[in-house]
Structure formats: structure tokens, C-alpha cells
Amino acid sequence: MLERFGKKADPRVEAIKEWSAWNPAAGFFHFSxxxxxxxxxxxxxxxxxxxxxxxxxxxxxxxxxxxxxxxxLPAVEAAGEFPEVLRERRTWRKYGAGAVPLESLSQILxxxxxxxxxxxxxxxxxxxxxxxxxxxxxxxxxxxVLVQRVDGVKPGxxxxxxxRHEVEWLRGGVSRRTLERNLGGQRWFSRAAFLVAMTTxxxxxxxxxxxxxxxxxxxxxxxxxxxxxxLTATWxxxxxxxxxxxxxxxxxxxxxxxxxxxxxxxxxxxxxxxEDVAGAHLGTLGRKTLLK
Numbered sequence: 001m002l003e004r005f006g007k008k009a010d011p012r013v014e015a016i017k018e019w020s021a022w023n024p025a026a027g028f029f030h031f032s033x034x035x036x037x038x039x040x041x042x043x044x045x046x047x048x049x050x051x052x053x054x055x056x057x058x059x060x061x062x063x064x065x066x067x068x069x070x071x072x073l074p075a076v077e078a079a080g081e082f083p084e085v086l087r088e089r090r091t092w093r094k095y096g097a098g099a100v101p102l103e104s105l106s107q108i109l110x111x112x113x114x115x116x117x118x119x120x121x122x123x124x125x126x127x128x129x130x131x132x133x134x135x136x137x138x139x140x141x142x143x144x145v146l147v148q149r150v151d152g153v154k155p156g157x158x159x160x161x162x163x164r165h166e167v168e169w170l171r172g173g174v175s176r177r178t179l180e181r182n183l184g185g186q187r188w189f190s191r192a193a194f195l196v197a198m199t200t201x202x203x204x205x206x207x208x209x210x211x212x213x214x215x216x217x218x219x220x221x222x223x224x225x226x227x228x229x230x231l232t233a234t235w236x237x238x239x240x241x242x243x244x245x246x247x248x249x250x251x252x253x254x255x256x257x258x259x260x261x262x263x264x265x266x267x268x269x270x271x272x273x274x275e276d277v278a279g280a281h282l283g284t285l286g287r288k289t290l291l292k
Contacts, residue, residue: 039185085234096274196267
């Protein structure tokens with residue numbers, strides 16, 4: 001690789017050197033899966049897919065071992081609030097026009113991303129306790145809140161300070177059209193009352209795990225947090241979603257991060273539930289709903 005003499009080096013070039021124990025495997029995956037091109041016309045993309053694959057059956061979402069000895073399990077009569085929350089969780093694609101109460105946002109952030117306590121680790125410092133598991137108790141994930149309609153909170157982008165349980169102002173918000181373009185053209189998610197961009201600070205995990213397999217932990221832990229977020233929002237009567245369809249570099253620009261030392265991985269969000277909930281949580285396979 002050649003670089004122009006005298007030109008200031010891209011800081012990302014220096015930052016990726018810190019990944020030396022993870023590269024080339026983790027670095028290749030990290031950069032080759034950023035800024036994927038998404039179809040901006042979702043209806044046309046779905047019609048194209050329907051013509052190509054719509055005549056084939058959906059793959060079965062289960063596996064059965066032929067000839068295996070089977071033991072019948074007792075019937076499950078799960079009643080109560082927790083099982084009901086699990087059963088009610090859906091990905092919503094329609095939202096009410098009302099604002100989310102500040103108390104609901106506070107509960108979601110605290111129960112999903114907030115530090116619940118600390119534990120001293122002899123000789124190296126303290127580790128955070130959260131509601132989701134983390135490899136080595138290192139918690140590399142940070143949360144940034146894009147507020148659109150939350151009572152008592154000015155629209156804009158904030159960083160969630162997990163220890164003090166407060167949000168820190170970063171910048172003003174973005175237009176719904178701009179947000180849609182940077183959510184892979186998913187116009188429905190751009191209408192949520194608030195979104196949370198989950199980022200990963202990879203150095204926290206690399207401090208202990210100096211081999212590329214640990215990159216998987218960054219992805220898995222974002223998934224743990226997303227499920228906690230969606231279940232908490234469901235418990236509060238809100239309409240949650242999660243997506244990885246976003247333009248990484250643009251989100252990282254909004255958040256003021258470099259995409260190497262700290263990178264965006266996952267977007268979640270929620271809104272109030274619409275008055276007409278019919279079809280509000282159908283996915284891309286809900287053909288008629290998608291094409292409305």
C-alpha cells in the first residue's frame with residue numbers, strides 16, 4: 001500500500017493496529033460487512049424477491065432427528081406476567097403518533113444498559129454488573145439514543161451514561177427522510193419514537209481475549225442486549241424493533257466515533273402502539289402489509 005508523502009495518516013489506520021492479535025480474521029469480517037448496499041425501494045425489492053423465490057416454501061424453523069429415542073416432556077401451562085411478556089414480543093412496524101413517556105425510556109435504558117452494581121476484581125479494578133451477560137464481565141457495548149418523540153426530552157442524539165443513569169447531549173436529530181435512508185430504506189422504523197444505536201468498544205474485550213474468536217462475543221452481546229430491550233419495551237406496553245440494516249459510516253459520523261476503536265453494531269427502538277394494531281408487527285413476509 002502506498003500513502004502520499006507528508007499527508008496526515010488516517011487515524012483508523014493507526015487504530016486498527018491495536019487489533020493485531022485479532023487480525024486478519026476479525027478485521028476482515030469487520031470491514032467487509034460495513035456499509036452494505038440496501039434497496040431503497042422496499043416494495044420493489046420485495047416484488048423482485050417474490051418473483052425469484054416466492055414460489056418456494058419457507059425453510060422449516062426446526063430440526064428433528066430421524067429414528068431418535070424420544071421422551072415426552074410435561075405440558076407447559078405457563079401463566080403469569082413473565083411468560084406473557086415473552087409471548088407478546090414482536091417486531092413492530094407501525095407506531096402511534098404519541099410520545100413515549102420519559103419514565104418508560106428511563107426504565108428501558110436502566111434495565112437494558114444500566115449498571116446495576118460493581119464488583120472488585122483483585123489487582124485489576126472493578127467490573128460492572130448488568131442484566132445481560134458479557135464475556136469476562138467487560139461489557140463493551142455503549143448505547144446512544146436518537147430521540148424523536150419522548151416527553152420532556154428535546155429531539156436529538158444522546159449518549160447514555162450507564163453509571164449515572166443520564167443522557168448526554170451530542171447533537172441535534174436528523175430528518176425522517178435522512179433516517180430512513182440510513183436504516184436501509186426501512187421507512188417504518190424511521191417513525192419510531194426513539195432509537196438506540198448500540199456500539200462496541202472492542203478494546204474492552206481485547207484487553208482479556210487476544211484471539212479473533214472473541215469478535216463473536218461483541219456480536220453476541222449486542223444480541224443479548226437487544227432481546228432485553230425488546231422484552232422490557234413489551235412489558236411497558238410499547239412497540240419495539242431491532243435491525244442491522246443501517247449505513248455504518250453515517251451512523252458513526254452522527255455519534256462521533258471512528259468505526260474501529262468504537263463501532264456501531266445494532267439498532268433497536270420503540271414507539272407507542274398504534275390504535276389499529278392489525279398487521280402492525282408483520283414482517284417482510286407479510287406481503288400485502290409491506291406493499292401498502
